[in-house]
Amino acid sequence: MTYQIPLRDIQFVLHELLQVPAMLEDCGQPELDAGTIDQVLAAAGQFASEVIAPLNAPGDAHGCSMPSPGVVQTPPGFKKAYDEFTKNGWAGLACSPEFGGQGFPSVVANAVYEVFGGANMAWASYPGMSHATYVNVSANGSEEQKALYLPKIASGEWAGTMCLTEPNAGTDLGLMRTRAVAQPDGSYSITGSKIFISGGEQDLTGNIMHLVLARITDAPPGVKGISLFIVPKFIPDANGAAGARNGVVCGSIEHKLGIHGNSTCTINFDGATGWLLGAPNKGLAGMFVQMNHMRVLVGMIAIGLMEAAYQKALAYAKDRLQGRTSGARSSSEVADPIIGHADVRRMLLTQKANIEGARALALWTAQLSDLQRLHPDPARRNETAELLGLLTPLVKALSSDLAVEGTLLAMQVFGGHGYIRENGVEQHLRDVRIVGLYEGTNGVQAMDLLGRKVLADRGRQMGAFLDMAGAFAETCGPREAMREFAEPLAALAADIRQLTSELVATSAHDPHAAGAAAAPYLRLVGHLALAWTWARMAEVAFRNAGSTDPIYASKIATARFYFQRLLPQTAALCGEIRAGSSALMEPAVELL
Amino acid sequence: MTYQIPLRDIQFVLHELLQVPAMLEDCGQPELDAGTIDQVLAAAGQFASEVIAPLNAPGDAHGCSMPSPGVVQTPPGFKKAYDEFTKNGWAGLACSPEFGGQGFPSVVANAVYEVFGGANMAWASYPGMSHATYVNVSANGSEEQKALYLPKIASGEWAGTMCLTEPNAGTDLGLMRTRAVAQPDGSYSITGSKIFISGGEQDLTGNIMHLVLARITDAPPGVKGISLFIVPKFIPDANGAAGARNGVVCGSIEHKLGIHGNSTCTINFDGATGWLLGAPNKGLAGMFVQMNHMRVLVGMIAIGLMEAAYQKALAYAKDRLQGRTSGARSSSEVADPIIGHADVRRMLLTQKANIEGARALALWTAQLSDLQRLHPDPARRNETAELLGLLTPLVKALSSDLAVEGTLLAMQVFGGHGYIRENGVEQHLRDVRIVGLYEGTNGVQAMDLLGRKVLADRGRQMGAFLDMAGAFAETCGPREAMREFAEPLAALAADIRQLTSELVATSAHDPHAAGAAAAPYLRLVGHLALAWTWARMAEVAFRNAGSTDPIYASKIATARFYFQRLLPQTAALCGEIRAGSSALMEPAVELL
Structure with a gap:
């Protein structure tokens, strides 16, 4: 089966949840309306399905080679696809018109790179990295350097x-x-x-x-x-x-x-x-402009691979007849589709909830980078920059960890067939594993979040973030339909506030406190961000409750799954964090 | 670096924790004493390190091939290693002397297969599977069939x-x-x-x-x-x-x-x-004799791969100088070994706690299969059979899930270097992933545990298991040193008892209740089994507190890590289970 762009969900996030067209109007780019964005998404979906997805498995099997010293060949077809990509202007999608680009915001480009990455991560990483160097030179280059290099990057030459x-x-x-x-x-x-x-x-x-x-x-x-x-x-x-x-x-x-x-x-x-x-x-600060851009981008690509694996697992679960399900049975067959089994549902809904939650969170983060760059109000730009700094390591590490878990679950849905190369899921797992390791390991992301962003200002930025989540919960909580989401969200925000102040206190006298807490703290804040995102999505869905579009019922059902079945993980993370550093640091190295 | 048998830890489990020599004396095999078992372990370690571990990476790169229709070639060196294996009598290690075997109990053979699997899973799986057919024919074959086939399997011919x-x-x-x-x-x-x-x-x-x-x-x-x-x-x-x-x-x-x-x-x-x-x-019941044997065996092999990955990660963490650690710094270098970072400790200790806990649990399960077969008292054989039935799916699914998590963590310790083939951890991840999929997927194991073993008798067998764990906690709890382990163990046993009775009640009217709870229930019971095992190991260690052997301090430190940092996961699992089936089963298929 071929990868398909998750078009409706991306539209839901861009247009309905994040209201990107309205943002662009605020930022003086009214010409980039919803219709224009939809055209880009449709073209990206077509390019992904028809051009690069078919090169994904062959490219994996063939790999890159060095036919002679210093010369590298990419897999067959990669160059032809790249030429089509540049011919159609994709390399300049988010580049400035000043340098020959199309001027789309980062939030749209990130949505597109999720799709390209989901279709063929190895291929998409070439232009993805190139665009990151565009961002770097844009921010740090002299006018002469920009004039010399940026048009060549924007054209893809x-x-x-x-x-x-x-x-x-x-x-x-x-x-x-x-x-x-x-x-x-x-x-x-x-x-x-x-x-x-x-x-x-x-x-x-x-x-x-x-x-x-x-x-x-x-x-x-x-x-x-x-x-x-x-x-x-x-x-x-x-x-x-x-x-x-x-x-x-x-x-x-x-x-x-x-x-x-x-x-x-x-x-x-x-x-x-x-x-x-x-x-x-x-140079390090200069490079970090690019690095932070890459961290969101690779988070998006990880989400794309989770999506690709989920598409395969979902299709298989609907198609594979095995065993009788506990509920309604098909009368014409000796077995039912495995999607009727509760444990298969658990695996599929876990993927779906994490994909859609992480997608919305990552695209919101990309939108913040646009607001930070484009918004006319400097105060708004500043506060956006802080939030962006908090969310960037989260998006990178959370998306990549969830993507490994998601591709493992997709493989599990396939049973033994998931281990076989031709079913394609095993490649997604192998490909996506890099995201947790590069652009700063996920341990580095966790220390960036807890050490540099949270503890360095004694929890002020994190407090602002929790205020926002809490305010959302308070606003929508009184509405009966939203209560099942608003109450746990508010409770989690309060828990994290308390835990953060405990960590501020502990880290003042324990040099290992931050390192010991960092990884579970990032995951815990990830849950808050996902819970908030899911509550926001449910709120949009309830506003469209009368619609016949099934996405709204799907959002509510998935939000419910997330809150009921995944959010309880926060209890474990709080317990692990509160255990502190002693069990980690007291044993002598020789005892390991 | 070459795989090394974790000799001291296996000896700790076999001799000190499980007291296998005393069991064998009870079962009429006093000649298989600790010294004899140690000789087998030493020889297995040597064969693993010197003969099959060097074939592991080349065998992965080369793979199997079909040079002509119907003909399969194993990788270079596999046949020579197999010939040495049979020449030295390994094929008959746990076969009856009646058929030319050496008559070692299953618990020793499983310890050996952890080592062979850790050194080279692909290779070890050939004789591992053959021995499982020996078990099958032993149980189900006619005298004529046994005489015809078993000597050939026992010799490895x-x-x-x-x-x-x-x-x-x-x-x-x-x-x-x-x-x-x-x-x-x-x-x-x-x-x-x-x-x-x-x-x-x-x-x-x-x-x-x-x-x-x-x-x-x-x-x-x-x-x-x-x-x-x-x-x-x-x-x-x-x-x-x-x-x-x-x-x-x-x-x-x-x-x-x-x-x-x-x-x-x-x-x-x-x-x-x-x-x-x-x-x-x-036939299905007949095959299940073999299947149950295989489930414990592949659990052991998964533990072996976790161990192999851990050995690599631990060596790398001691050797790799990167960053300054928060605590003591080496004065002669510009950076410290990464093992000084708390987050690296977290990853290493998670692996260590899961490896040693799962190893002891799996070997205990293998010991039960020996007791069930060999113990002179029929009542003891019967109650052992029940416990074995409960633990078999747990060992298979828990060990394989932990092994995937462990190899992922080992790779994470390596950072980007973990993604590179020559460092070897990526092969361990790829190899070990099959264990959760074959011999009944881990979802099937979870339904076997919860559906067939727990709910089918309305929690009676599980109650007996919880009684044993609770009794252990009660016996050692009054001792001050053991309190930190005994109290949480007793509390968890009580929680699971309550949760199990809730599941018995819910499943009476909700056909999806068991399926919705099965996977987290297995993991929850896994935590109980690991917590109990760690408490037992700590108790042995405290009894040897005066010894200069560092294993006892290591056991206490690792038990503490397990209880403080991993056991909190049970809160999440209880929450997920209590959420029930509605979020899974209510959404129409079209909404996924």
Whole structure:
């Protein structure tokens, strides 16, 4: 079966829940109305189903290869699909018209990347990464750099990468050794080796703009001495076209659990010419613009894979006749579809609730990035930036964890057939597993949330977030229909408020308190965010209770499932957090 | 790094916790003392590390192949390792001396198969399955059949398989179509096609004894018309040697997520000659002897893979320098080993607690199968059989679910490096995923536990189990040191008792109640079993508090971690179960 865009649900989120068209009108882009967005979604769905989804399993089986040193071939068909992608303007979807782009907001582009990722994550990760470099250069580049590079990225003629990791420097970028030596002409000579570079070399584009972290001679040690550079594979000539080959070579490609069609490269810089992007020694902050963009994007792609796996599991559960169900039986068959079994329902509804909840949450987060950039009111932009900072690690880690759990459940619905390659779910599991590991592991996301966003200001930002959730619950709670959602939501917000103040207190004297609590705290806040999102969706659905469109009944039923069957997990998380750090840190290393 | 047998922990479980030598003395086998068992474990560890572990990654990369129709090649080296295995008598480890075996109890054999599975699951699954057919024929075969086949299995000259699944009959074996037509000579002509047959064809043994479920002409429909047959690949000649080729052909092998070195075959029976094993139409019950044996065995193998993944993650966490830890810092390095980070500790201790808890639980279950077979007191044998029936689905489903979670965590400890093939953890994840799907999916295990074992007798057996756990808590609770374990254990037993009686009541009027509760109920009972096991291990450790052997301090620390940080999950499970079936079953299929 072929991947299909979950069109109605994305429309529900964009138009009805988030009211993106109204936001765009507020932000001075009234031409991007619901009809225009729907056209983009329809075209994205068609491209996903007809062009890249058919390349997904073959691309996995074939993988990337190095036919000769430094040369990387993507799987058959990837280049042709990429050419069609650029020809139809997709590379510039969320780029500024100033640089040849179409100017769609991030929330629409993220919805589209969920679809491209769900259809073919390995393929979609090439243009996804390129667009992230567009975001980086937009934010940090000089006017000259923007004029030189951004039109090439917006057209898709050139790709981009982010080069951070080194063999001894992953999470701890302060350990990186790649060095940059200033040249008389204002450029830098870059030397070092980077690993795990997605799309570091490929055969899709005429040039690759590497964005590289390196240390300028005599820079301070650690993260305060890291600068960001543009290091193109081919140096742009006087006309801005790809010119002389730079000293940048792909040394090898990795063999991985999944995303076989996406090249993961060791990139060696050997006196390569680079240009500083942003201020010297401020490279990490510069790169974080791109990193934060990527964290939401890969969260969306994870949701796309959950959706793809769910589509397969749902179809199988409706089709597979096995056993008699406890309730109504089909009279004409000796067995009933397994979707009638309560445990199969449990697995399917868990996927559905997590997919739709995470989708709405991630798209809301993407919308915040648009508001932060576009909204005319500076106060609104500022408060939006805080909320965005809180939600970004949550979206990345929660979506990717839920996606692994979801693809595992989809496989479980298939029984033994789920283990077989041709049914396709096993690839989704292998592919999606990377999302919890890259762009900062999910443990790093959890420490970002609890350490930098919550404890650093003694819970002020988190308090504001809880206020918003609590206010929503208070507003809709008095309505009888909403009570089943509003009451547990308000109670959870109060629990987290209390727990957060406990953590503020504990972490003042226990250096391990934050680390010990971080992972379950992120998941707990994830539940709050999902519960709030589901309550918001139920509220929209109740307002449309008279409609014949089945999505509204589906939203209410799924919200109910979420609150009744998944939200109880918060009790476990609170218990785990309150257990503190002693059981973790007291045992000597030798006892492990 | 090479897999190492977790020797000290297995010794702790066998000798100190389960007191296997004393059990064997009670059962009339005093010659199998601790020293003899230790020799077996040492030899198993050596064979695992030196012979089969080195074949694990290459076997995965190479996989099985079909060089010509009907012929299956296992990966290079598998045959040589198998020959060494049989030469050293491992195939007969738990076989009766009457048939050339060594007569070790199941609890020792299961400990050994954890080690073989941890070192190379794909390889170990060939002899593991063969031994399960030994168990089947031992229980169900005529004296003539036993004399003909069992020595060949015990020596490893021949292998065995179980042939149950058909394309349209997986969980629901009542749908199977393979037919058996009685022949004048007392044999049957078997025709049909079976899928997912592990080791259905291979190049390791001179013959394969297929144990096949089929319907005799005019048998009743459904599961009451299924019979069990021995269908050898080569028909034994007058001397009992492999003779004429039978009408049994491997049609194809599957491409799978993992266990690439273990052939998964479609086996076509085309008028093949078979002999009834056990009584006609009682085949399912006959096969369940083997199935129940396999469920414990695959649970053990899952634990072995968790252990293998943990060994890698632990070594990496001690070796990888990244970031400064919150507590003590190494002065000579710019970064500390990541094992100093609380979140890494959380991931490692979760694995350790689940591995050691599940290992002790599974080996206790294997010990019950020995007691049931060997104990001189029939009353003891009977009550043991009930407990074994309760624990078998639990061991299978809990161990395999924990093993997937554990290998995912091991990969997470590695960060991005965990996604790379050469680090080996990704193979463990791919391999272990099958355990939750085969030998009855974990959903089937959950329904077996809750439906057949708990609700069918209105909670009587479960009540007896809870009584035992509660009695343990009561006995050791007054001792100050044990209170932190005894009190939560007693409380959980009381909770489950209450919840079980609620489920007995609800299921009387709600046909979906059992299905809706089954999966979380199994996990909840799993927590009780693990908590009890950890409390028992802590009690042994406290008795050895003066010892310099670090295992006792390790057991107490890990028990504390389990009770403080993992046991809170029971609150979530109780909440999910009490939510009942309505959120699952009320939505129309179209709303999913």
